[in-house]
Amino acid sequence: xxxxxxxxxxxxxxxxxxxxxxxxxxxxxxxxxxxxxxxxxxxxxxxxxxxxxxxxxxxxxxxxxxxxxxxxxxxxxxxxxxxxxxxxxxxxxxxxxxxxxxxxxxxxxxxxxxxxxxxxxxxxxxxxxxxxxxxxxxxxxxxxxxxxxxxxxxxxxxxxxxxxxxxxxxxxxxxxxxxxxxxxxxxxxxxxx
Numbered sequence: 001x002x003x004x005x006x007x008x009x010x011x012x013x014x015x016x017x018x019x020x021x022x023x024x025x026x027x028x029x030x031x032x033x034x035x036x037x038x039x040x041x042x043x044x045x046x047x048x049x050x051x052x053x054x055x056x057x058x059x060x061x062x063x064x065x066x067x068x069x070x071x072x073x074x075x076x077x078x079x080x081x082x083x084x085x086x087x088x089x090x091x092x093x094x095x096x097x098x099x100x101x102x103x104x105x106x107x108x109x110x111x112x113x114x115x116x117x118x119x120x121x122x123x124x125x126x127x128x129x130x131x132x133x134x135x136x137x138x139x140x141x142x143x144x145x146x147x148x149x150x151x152x153x154x155x156x157x158x159x160x161x162x163x164x165x166x167x168x169x170x171x172x173x174x175x176x177x178x179x180x181x182x183x184x185x186x187x188x189x190x191x192x193x
Contacts, residue, residue, distance in 0.1 A: 057175075057176065057177035058176060058177060059086065059087045059090075059176050059177045059178045059179075060086050060087075060090075060092055060094045060176045060178060060179055060180075060181050061077070061083055061086035061087050062087075062176075063174050063176050063181050064077070064086075064094070064096055064181065067096075069098045069099055069100075069183070070096055070097075070098065070099065070183075071099055072097075072099045072102040072103075072110060073096055073097060073098075073099075073102070075114065076102075076110075076113065076114065076122060076125075076126060077126060079113075079114045079116075079119065079122060080119055080122045080123040080126055081119070081123075082123060082126055082127075085130075085149075086130075087178065088178065089178055090132070090134070090176075090178035090179040091132065091133055091134035091178060091179040091180075092130055092131075092132065092133075092134075092176075092178055092179035092180075093130070093131045093132070093133045093134060093135060093146075093179055093180055093182065094129060094130050094179065094180075094181045094182070095129045095130075095165050095166070095168060095170075095182050095184045095188060096129070096181050096182065096183050096184060097129070097168065097184050097185075097186060097187045097188075098171075098183060098184075098185065100185070101168070101184065101185055101186050101187050102187055104186070104187075105187055113125070124150050124190060125187070125188075125189060125190060127148060127149040127150035128148050128149075128150045128152060128154065128166070128188055128189070128190040129148070129184075129188055130148060130149040131146045131147060131148050131149060131154075132147075132149075133146075133179070134179045134180050135180070136173065136180070137163050137170050137173055137182065140156055140163050140165070140170075141156075141158045141163055143156045144156055146165070148190075150190060152190050152191065154166040154188060165182070165184065165188065166186075166188035167186055167188065168184035168185060168186035168187070168188050169184060169185045169186070170182045170183070170184055171183050171184065171185050
């Protein structure tokens with residue numbers, strides 16, 4: 001009789017263990033499937049640029065995203081897939097044209113550059129607005145030119161207290177966690193090679 005009870009307990013335990021393990025595997029499969037579909041939906045939005053962090057000093061990309069005067073620049077950065085480049089440790093100096101600077105370009109220029117087939121040309125223009133360093137407007141007065149992220153040089157001119165980079169006047173500056181954003185009044189176009 002004791003043997004029967006022990007046998008029933010063993011069989012019952014084995015059955016319960018099988019049931020529990022089966023349920024865990026089924027739950028894991030559902031989790032994996034939902035994680036995969038989330039991953040597919042967010043393929044474009046991956047990398048450091050898309051990590052949210054409320055505690056750190058905003059990086060140059062976050063500063064641009066938070067500025068109502070730089071919505072066109074942000075759209076261009078997104079169209080060129082350069083978000084992750086702007087959140088690197090740096091230091092980076094970004095010369096950020098305002099919406100008005102983009103509006104001053106010939107009609108249709110921005111719309112044309114935002115087309116997928118013009119991604120490389122757009123990226124080249126945007127990289128011409130970025131250089132390594134973290135220099136204030138006053139410190140930039142000591143330079144004659146800067147090497148930009150697109151491997152071209154941009155000239156610096158000083159007129160009184162005004163500093164012009166590639167013909168664009170620095171009208172404001174904002175320190176960032178990974179460099180500095182210099183707000184400029186003009187879109188700088190790289191020289192034709």
